[in-house]
Amino acid sequence: MPDATRFYIGGSWVEPQASRRGQIVDPATARPIAPIALGNAADAESAILAARAAFAEWSRTPVAERLRLIRKIDDGLKARQDEIGDAISAEMGAPLRLARGAQAGSGPQHFEEIVRLLESYEFESAMGSTLVRREPIGVCTLITPWNWPMNQVATKVAPALAAGCTMILKPSELAPLDAVILTEIIDEAGVPPGVFNLVHGTGEDLGDTLTGHPEVDMVSFTGSTRAGIAIGQNAARTVKRVALELGGKSANIVLPDADLSRAIPASVRGCMLNSGQSCNAPTRLLVPRERLEEVCSLAKEAAEALTVGMPADDPDLGPLANEAQYRRVVAMIEQAEGEGARLLTGGTAKPGELDGFFVRPTVFADVTRDMAIAREEVFGPVLAIIGYDSVAEAVEIANDSPYGLSGYVWGENQSEVRAVAAALRTGMVHLNGADLDSAAPFGGYKMSGNGREWGLYGLEEFLEVKSVYGAK
Ligand code: NAD
Helix, strand or coil: CCCECCEEECCEEECCCCCCEEEEEECCCCEEEEEEECCCHHHHHHHHHHHHHHHHHHHHCCHHHHHHHHHHHHHHHHHCHHHHHHHHHHHHCCCHHHHHHHHHHHHHHHHHHHHHHHCCCCCEEEECCEEEEEEECCEEEEECCCCCHHHHHHHHHHHHHHHCCEEEEECCCCCCHHHHHHHHHHHHHCCCCCCEEECCCCHHHHHHHHHHCCCCCEEEEECCHHHHHHHHHHHHCCCCEEEEECCCCEEEEECCCCCHHHHHHHHHHHHHHHHHCCCCCEEEEEEEHHHHHHHHHHHHHHHHCCCECCHHHCCCECCCCCHHHHHHHHHHHHHHHHCCCEEEECCCCCCCCCCCCCCCCEEEECCCCCCHHHHCCCCCCEEEEEEECCHHHHHHHHHCCCEECEEEEECCCHHHHHHHHHHCCCCEEEECCCCCCCCCCECCEECCEECCECHHHHHHHCEEEEEECCCC
16 A cells, blocks of 8 residues: 655655644545545645755756656556556545546556657747747646546646646645555656655645745646635735636536437436546536436436446446545435435435445436536536526526536537537537547636646646747
């Protein structure tokens, strides 16, 4: 089991200054599996100062050398992919195939994309007679959640290293084990001391220091909108750059001409993937009112075909990632029933004799747009079906959300599908599917965040721009 009781600061594994400890809990059994050190402000500051001390040299390190190290990390992530998947499965409950596949595989995927970019990226370009230089922004704090833990860590660490930044990573205190393995890989690759630092702890204990310290130049955060707002406010006092990837309540518009036999099962599977704990999950299914009953029966059938069980048995859904999340999802299901939504399948009863934090795939019909289940992020395997009378109304309902992360559109008429995509106020739209491309920008409009991750846009988040006049 990776050791989360030490921090990695200035190129060494060190004992925390704080004495507080927590437990990492396996959500499939509700039993603790490993201790974690919960750092304090002094731990955070020593990591920040190590990153500051390493910045001047790392920022001048030739791109070829940064590339060599990033390739070595990529090799390490591939060599240890199954081990990383097992750690993810243990700490947040993803079924083994998902954990070893899409979850652990996202690490090499993002590192490879950054290698590809860095091989040809121009850090200097001419604009008329002016030279425009792209320079690393500086010391970066990277804070990540528990739902796709390696994906979120890799989308920050790979571009930050590539840009020439130094960094402090604070992964979720609920699922930090995969980040410990990444740190071992970075250490073995020979990344210079202080370039990458790892601390553990809660937002409460470490957050203010990590996001407000004057020696931090940028905060890249993925997590809840609530924490994102607090972080943005704290970072504003010293005018740091802040990149935020926050929550979502993504609408999935099924147009009147859509092939329901294809659209509905795929939409249900997409909503339930990772037990519904994806920020971009298609959680609001908007369907033409005249096809509602047909959709309901297909959605019920698709949800009931999904298996729920212990991650090691490779079901479609494992447990929710932790107890707090489980309680929140159960409370939201109860609230939806209380507000008059019709439960088609699922609900609060645990499947079988399982002890952990399990929720069955749950589908609600007769959802109206004012219900909490239609407005708030559930972050669990819960689908809300909402009827519409016209495509214009569907678009209006879709955009009637404080969030704007993803949108999904199903339909046969390409020009109509594209017109709906253009009308959605979201950072991403998926047409007749749910494909993602690690070269394309990932991020949201409105309260889903600011800035973009992945690929070129993700790399440039970590770069400053300098105009040099008279250079020619
Ligand atoms: P969270 O906001 O509670 O915690 C995320 C991380 O932030 C953790 O590491 C936590 O310790 C830290 N943190 C919390 N408060 C902080 C503070 N005040 N200062 C500094 N750090 C703080 O979120 P979570 O429960 O771990 O994750 C679930 C949320 O993440 C969901 O809302 C989901 O939509 C969102 N999410 C968004 C994306 C995206 O890319 N848009 C991706 C995945 C998850």
